[in-house]
Amino acid sequence: MRHDQRPDQASAVRKPDRPGGRAPADRPGLPDIQRLAGNAAVVQLLRQAGHPWAQETAVQRAPAGTPGGSTAAVQRVRNDKRNNGEGTSGKAAASQGGKRQGDHVFNSLDDTADRVHTRLVAAWDTFFAGVDDDTKKTVAKTLRAEFARVHQQRKDALTALTTAAAAAKEYGHPDKGSEFMSYIATLPEHSTSGSDANSATFGDFSEELKALASACVEGTWAVPADMEAAAREATWPTYLADRIYDADAAGKVLNRRLTVNADKRKFALWETEAKRRYTALFTAIVTAMTTTRAAIVWMRQQNDGPQQPAAAT
Structure with a gap:
């Protein structure tokens, strides 16, 4: 960054x-x-x-x-x-948003999560608006409890996503005046000259997540296997570290920006907690996508399923 x-x-x-x-x-x-x-x-x-x-x-x-x-x-x-370069992809991330200040230790996955949330809500709303009115009436009449369960799971996953994004932002990209401001990024004069591969990698990752959220209504949709496996890991996954963590920036903050040993120890504690929060956020992103998809699939089955036979006369 x-x-x-x-x-x-x-x-x-x-x-x-x-x-x-x-x-x-x-x-x-x-x-x-x-x-x-x-x-x-x-x-x-x-x-x-x-x-x-x-x-x-x-x-x-x-x-x-x-x-x-x-x-x-x-x-x-x-x-x-x-x-911090979020919202751009490939080389653009290294030449646009990632040039205005010091290198960040963690890329802005919290901002991407907010955009994923918006796209998932829009995808569901658009899909549900297109469901046949007769199907909606049938679901409301005969499958009310099942629909309520599926719908609530989707809403709970979105709420968890919002909560996790706020928790990660508090550590990785806090508001001005936070006690963590001296930990989150290198000083400008310590920034790396030349291309910033870390920002480029995150730009592509961010775009991939947002595209997945928008496309969750499509028939062949699926979370990539490596992403889904990483989201199930309880500790800081290598998959996520490779995409949102800048080890070079972390080293510069620790060895150049922080000169007091007590601050260095606090940095280590901050970094550990930030990794935990970003791991939880990544899991929440994938869960929100798969749960929204499950609700769409369930509703589509009711919409496209076999019609009830007409009553005998």
Whole structure:
């Protein structure tokens, strides 16, 4: 989850001409400053305004006359930091969201889980809306208890997914001010230059999970065997570690960012608990997908099953 540390030459500051060295009475907007002075000046302005997270590579020029240009630039920075490369795939993950800050120890599986949840709910709702009305009436009349059981299992799995995502986020990607902030990522100057294979791997993994969630209504749908086997492991599975854990970043946090032995011991405890929570989240993701699929299959069997014979006359 690398983030570039040095501004490129193209974004060097170009000082605008000011008569008599005095600033104009009306302060220009952020897009105007970008056009006059380049991204570096905008970053400096944002930091002076109390936004220390601003990085030069994250500020994008807005077209002239674009309303809300300042808000858009600030939001872009916040989104890139929060997503940490999530939502992109392959090399794109290493060149987009993963360039704005230090390398994260854990990729943002918690964010992916939220998106999986949304897609599973949408998949079920779309499927159920297409079920024949007569089938719904039959189920409500003769299979009420069975449907209630299947439906409740699906809802419980989704609730468990939300809970697990929040628990993992608390450790891996907490809100600003958390006691874990010094553990979650390397300092920017410790980021790895060049390609970031870990972010690319996670980008592909994230896309795979979201695609599986969306496709759970399809007839040949199934969770890949290696993914399903890993989700059954009680301890930190290698399958998951290879996709969301950056051992290089963990080493840099431990050996470069943390200089006090007491902090190093706390880091080890934090990392162990974070692994436990991300393992539970991964299991919850797979369980939510398979449980939603089971509900769809059950309902489809009622919809497509043999019709009851007509009563004799």
